[in-house]
Amino acid sequence: MSPEPFSRELGPQEALFIEMNRLSRGGLQFVSFIKVCEPLQMESLREGLAYLHKRHPFLRARVKRGERLRWVCDVDFVDVPIEVTLIVDQLDLEKEFRDLAEIFIKTEEHVYRLRVYTNKQGFVEWICFINIHAILDGRSLMTLFSDLDKFLCLHEKPRHAIKSLPLLNSIASQLEASGYCGEKEFEHQIEGGSRWAVEKQASVADRRACAKSYLVSPKKNEGLAYLAKKNQIKLTALYCAVASVAARVIPACRDLTEVIFTMDARLLCNPIIPSDHVGSFSETASLKLPPNATSSDIFEVAKLLNNEINLVLLKQKPMTKSLRSDYSIEEVTRMAAEITAPKECFPAGILVSNVGNMRLLANEMRYFEIRKGMISLKTAINPLMIINYTTYRNSAFVFGYCEPLISEDSISAYIDEYMGIINRLISNVKC
Numbered sequence: 001m002s003p004e005p006f007s008r009e010l011g012p013q014e015a016l017f018i019e020m021n022r023l024s025r026g027g028l029q030f031v032s033f034i035k036v037c038e039p040l041q042m043e044s045l046r047e048g049l050a051y052l053h054k055r056h057p058f059l060r061a062r063v064k065r066g067e068r069l070r071w072v073c074d075v076d077f078v079d080v081p082i083e084v085t086l087i088v089d090q091l092d093l094e095k096e097f098r099d100l101a102e103i104f105i106k107t108e109e110h111v112y113r114l115r116v117y118t119n120k121q122g123f124v125e126w127i128c129f130i131n132i133h134a135i136l137d138g139r140s141l142m143t144l145f146s147d148l149d150k151f152l153c154l155h156e157k158p159r160h161a162i163k164s165l166p167l168l169n170s171i172a173s174q175l176e177a178s179g180y181c182g183e184k185e186f187e188h189q190i191e192g193g194s195r196w197a198v199e200k201q202a203s204v205a206d207r208r209a210c211a212k213s214y215l216v217s218p219k220k221n222e223g224l225a226y227l228a229k230k231n232q233i234k235l236t237a238l239y240c241a242v243a244s245v246a247a248r249v250i251p252a253c254r255d256l257t258e259v260i261f262t263m264d265a266r267l268l269c270n271p272i273i274p275s276d277h278v279g280s281f282s283e284t285a286s287l288k289l290p291p292n293a294t295s296s297d298i299f300e301v302a303k304l305l306n307n308e309i310n311l312v313l314l315k316q317k318p319m320t321k322s323l324r325s326d327y328s329i330e331e332v333t334r335m336a337a338e339i340t341a342p343k344e345c346f347p348a349g350i351l352v353s354n355v356g357n358m359r360l361l362a363n364e365m366r367y368f369e370i371r372k373g374m375i376s377l378k379t380a381i382n383p384l385m386i387i388n389y390t391t392y393r394n395s396a397f398v399f400g401y402c403e404p405l406i407s408e409d410s411i412s413a414y415i416d417e418y419m420g421i422i423n424r425l426i427s428n429v430k431c
Contacts, residue, residue: 005074006057007064010134011170013321014280015069015329017134018107019336020379024204026104027340027378031211032129032141033093035369040124040152042084042116048151049114052144053077054162056278058135063107068329073167081113091117091126093372094212100128101209101376111135127368133280138355138373138387139264140278147276149365171281173325174269179315182322195345196247196383200404203342207405209376212415213398221357221388221395223426231299233306236261236354240287241302242425243352243386246418248296250410258349259287259305260320260382263312264356282353284320285312298421320348340379346405351382355389364392374400384411386418397422 010018021028053059059080060073100115112131119125129141136144151157168174172182228235240259265283266273273281287308289301311317339347358370369391377385377400385400397419401411 005060005072006164006167007070007072008167008169010063010069010071011172012324012327012332013172014071014134014170015327015332016322016336017280018063018069018132019329019333020340021105021132021134022107023333023336024207024340024378024380026101027204027207027209027376027380028133029101029103029105029376030129030131030133030136030138030141030373031097031100031209031376032138032373033096033371034127034129034145035371036124036126036367037365037369038367040367042118042122042124044152045116045124045127046082047157048148049082050077051151051158051162052148053080055147055164056144057164057167058279059112061111061135062109063111065108065329071167075110080110083113083115085115085117087117087119087125094210096128097211097372097374098208100130101378103130105130105132107132107134133375135280136278137280137282138353138389140281141373142355142358142370142389143276144278145368145370146365149367152367165277168273168277168279171265171269171273171279171283172321174271174273175265175283175319176325178268178270180268181315181318182324183318183320184322184324195347196349197345198343198380198405199407199410201342201344202404204340204378207378207380208403209374209378209400210403210408210411211372211374211398211400212411213372213374213396214415214419215371215394215396218390218393218395220422220426221390223429224422226429227299227425228302231302233299233302234309236263236352237302237306237309238298239354239386239388240305240352241298242418242421243350244289244305245296245298245301246414246421247350249413249417258289260284260349260351261287261305261309262351262353268313284351285309285317286320286349298425339381343380346380346383348381349383351385353385353387355387357390358392369393371396372398374398376400377402380405384414 057073061071064070115128117126228238262282287305387398
């Protein structure tokens with residue numbers, strides 16, 4: 001007799017993410033491209049993916065609707081869509097992202113899917129992993145593929161039944177147990193101050209998720225880390241400052257007063273979430289600049305933002321996501337509908353995620369290199385998102401946005417300014 005599948009109610013943010021993703025037709029999904037660096041047969045990849053599916057309960061999850069939403073972890077691996085396609089020319093990651101971000105995952109059936117790209121010899125060259133953001137964030141993606149890499153490197157595969165990790169409680173309840181608090185409203189919005197204006201309003205059906213990525217030497221990230229330490233600020237605060245100052249190149253955004261930064265909340269929970277678990281463990285906080293903070297000195301801005309980060313970590317300022325457990329599905333659905341509706345301005349600031357160094361988050365991988373990962377951003381909450389991380393081979397900067405809410409001309413000007421600031425900062429660094 002098979003054991004009962006893992007099941008629990010969704011936490012408040014999980015429920016809101018599910019409803020926003022549903023109403024925006026895939027507007028809160030994570031699309032990640034992973035380069036395969038060693039010869040890998042499709043049969044071996046399927047075996048490894050089946051192992052991950054049995055080991056990690058969220059990969060087996062689906063949403064069951066009722067008075068409250070529930071995770072039920074009973075989806076078989078054979079029911080997860082895996083599309084295999086032949087690479088004819090060099091893969092255009094920007095085009096592939098735009099196409100795959102249009103695929104809507106029906107969470108009542110499954111929560112992730114894959115597209116696998118093979119060459120003419122039948123070896124796997126690229127993997128695209130698409131998941132709803134409510135079950136997996138960028139750091140967990142690194143953990144997941146590190147786990148897969150370890151499995152593929154085994155000389156003898158496990159012969160015994162694979163034991164599943166437990167299904168953890170929602171991160172909201174664990175943060176609350178640690179003494180952290182969230183905002184009263186389910187979704188954060190800027191109160192006062194300037195907002196980034198939408199260039200062209202569009203319905204959900206007319207929004208197109210886009211992402212541009214840049215690979216640089218890990219030495220550049222080491223240079224930035226050196227500068228942050230020298231100036232006694234967190235590296236995340238430095239990245240947030242660059243994101244804020246770069247926005248001034250766009251006329252409508254010269255007085256932005258808020259950046260939303262994401263943090264790894266696993267170490268903040270009670271108890272601490274083990275590093276081998278995967279899930280959506282990111283939390284966000286609003287970093288506000290004074291209206292008169294017009295300095296172009298990156299470190300001056302970074303110190304202001306660093307103080308804001310410290311207030312959150314010291315539990316003197318709430319996180320932006322609600323930690324309430326007394327929500328109703330009607331309330332969540334109404335809020336999700338309001339958030340995803342067309343509007344004149346983005347309700348929140350630029351989203352910055354310093355995922356970190358993979359050397360610290362996961363082991364060195366032989367088979368895989370995570371090249372590009374970004375949320376689809378069709379919910380129209382944030383004008384753009386910047387994700388940066390370092391693997392064993394590269395440092396990556398990924399810029400996500402949504403057309404036509406923001407034009408390609410505007411995002412190109414922003415990226416040029418952002419990368420220009422980064423290059424100027426490290427040009428004279430002597431570590």
